[in-house]
Amino acid sequence: MDSAAPRRVAREAEQSTPFRWTARAGYAANGVVHVLIGLIAVVVAFGGDGDTDQSGALMLIAGAPLGFVALWLIAITLWALGIWHFLEGILVRPASEDYRELAAKWGGRVGSWGQAVIFVALGVISASVALGARVDAEEAAENASRGVLQLPGGSIVLGLVGVGIGIGGIAFVVMGVRRTFRNKIDIPRHGVGRSLAGLGVVGFVAKGIALIIVGILLLVAAFTTDPGAAGGLDGAVSALLALDFGPWLVGAVGVGFIAYGVFCFFRARFARF
Numbered sequence: 001m002d003s004a005a006p007r008r009v010a011r012e013a014e015q016s017t018p019f020r021w022t023a024r025a026g027y028a029a030n031g032v033v034h035v036l037i038g039l040i041a042v043v044v045a046f047g048g049d050g051d052t053d054q055s056g057a058l059m060l061i062a063g064a065p066l067g068f069v070a071l072w073l074i075a076i077t078l079w080a081l082g083i084w085h086f087l088e089g090i091l092v093r094p095a096s097e098d099y100r101e102l103a104a105k106w107g108g109r110v111g112s113w114g115q116a117v118i119f120v121a122l123g124v125i126s127a128s129v130a131l132g133a134r135v136d137a138e139e140a141a142e143n144a145s146r147g148v149l150q151l152p153g154g155s156i157v158l159g160l161v162g163v164g165i166g167i168g169g170i171a172f173v174v175m176g177v178r179r180t181f182r183n184k185i186d187i188p189r190h191g192v193g194r195s196l197a198g199l200g201v202v203g204f205v206a207k208g209i210a211l212i213i214v215g216i217l218l219l220v221a222a223f224t225t226d227p228g229a230a231g232g233l234d235g236a237v238s239a240l241l242a243l244d245f246g247p248w249l250v251g252a253v254g255v256g257f258i259a260y261g262v263f264c265f266f267r268a269r270f271a272r273f
Contacts, residue, residue: 019080024268026081026119029074031264033057033122034207034257041237041254045247052254053233054122055135062129071130075123082119088112114168138234145218146227158230159222166215169208176204186270196270199263206256210236 036057040050050056061067061074089112125135148154148161175181181200187193213236221230231238240249 019084022077022080023084024081024271025073026077026079026084027264027268027271029077030081030119030122031261031268032061032074033261034203034264035261036060037233038254038257038259038261041257042251044237044241045251045254047247051136051138051234052237052250053137054125055129055137056234058126058129058135068130071126075126075130078119078123078126082116082123085112085116085119089116137232141230141232141235142227145221145230149221149225149227155222155225159219162215162218162222164215165218166212169211169213169215172204172208172211174208176201176208184272185267186272188270192266196263196266199259199266202256203260203263206253207260210253210257213239 033054034057037052037054040056040060041052044050044052051059058071058074061070064070089109125137128135145158148158151157179197179201181204182197185196185200187196210233214232217229217231217235217239221227237250237253240246240253243249
């Protein structure tokens with residue numbers, strides 16, 4: 001079998017104009033979800049109630065007129081974006097066989113495939129909500145943690161997952177502070193470009209902080225073997241609310257998520273495809 005066949009198929013799929021535009025729309029769909037998460041977080045910061053995670057945002061869309069149509073559009077575009085990232089992972093190729101080039105190659109592949117899993121999973125959640133399911137991401141995180149902890153060496157596995165998510169959060173913060181997200185988007189040099197760069201900084205840092213907290217919660221669950229300590233974004237917000245100046249911190253994170261969501265809208269237009 002031709003070893004280059006998978007790469008050739010991936011390249012041909014990537015060059016399909018309808019597929020590329022559908023994948024671009026996936027960034028906009030991701031932006032809608034993040035803006036809604038941010039708005040819910042701001043409401044919670046001021047004493048309101050709501051699920052400050054992806055499922056909460058999608059349930060909010062479900063309650064809108066023709067919400068099920070919007071949910072299916074979000075699901076389809078996110079699946080396209082996930083497939084595009086999967087293909088990107090296949091097409092990563094080092095310039096040479098140097099070990100550093102190989103490490104960079106596999107790091108790029110893992111990153112692309114990790115994003116693919118996230119977008120496909122979010123698309124599945126959106127489709128489930130469109131079909132009438134009531135998804136509780138926080139409960140799902142606790143149940144998944146409970147299942148992992150019951151396995152031999154489960155606490156180690158859960159701890160490693162927490163470390164991985166925490167590292168992902170740190171990567172988001174670094175990308176925001178160093179503005180390396182510019183490498184994946186053609187930011188205009190004038191006009192909207194400056195505002196877009198600012199949105200990227202605020203959004204990436206805020207999302208990174210939230211992911212770091214989720215990673216810490218999983219580590220706590222692993223060390224205490226208490227699945228109830230685990231949590232997703234909603235758990236991260238609850239953890240922040242328990243701190244001094246917690247409502248202000250949650251409000252700041254909410255604004256950051258809104259900024260990240262708006263950045264995703266622009267990314268749909270300016271992303272390098």
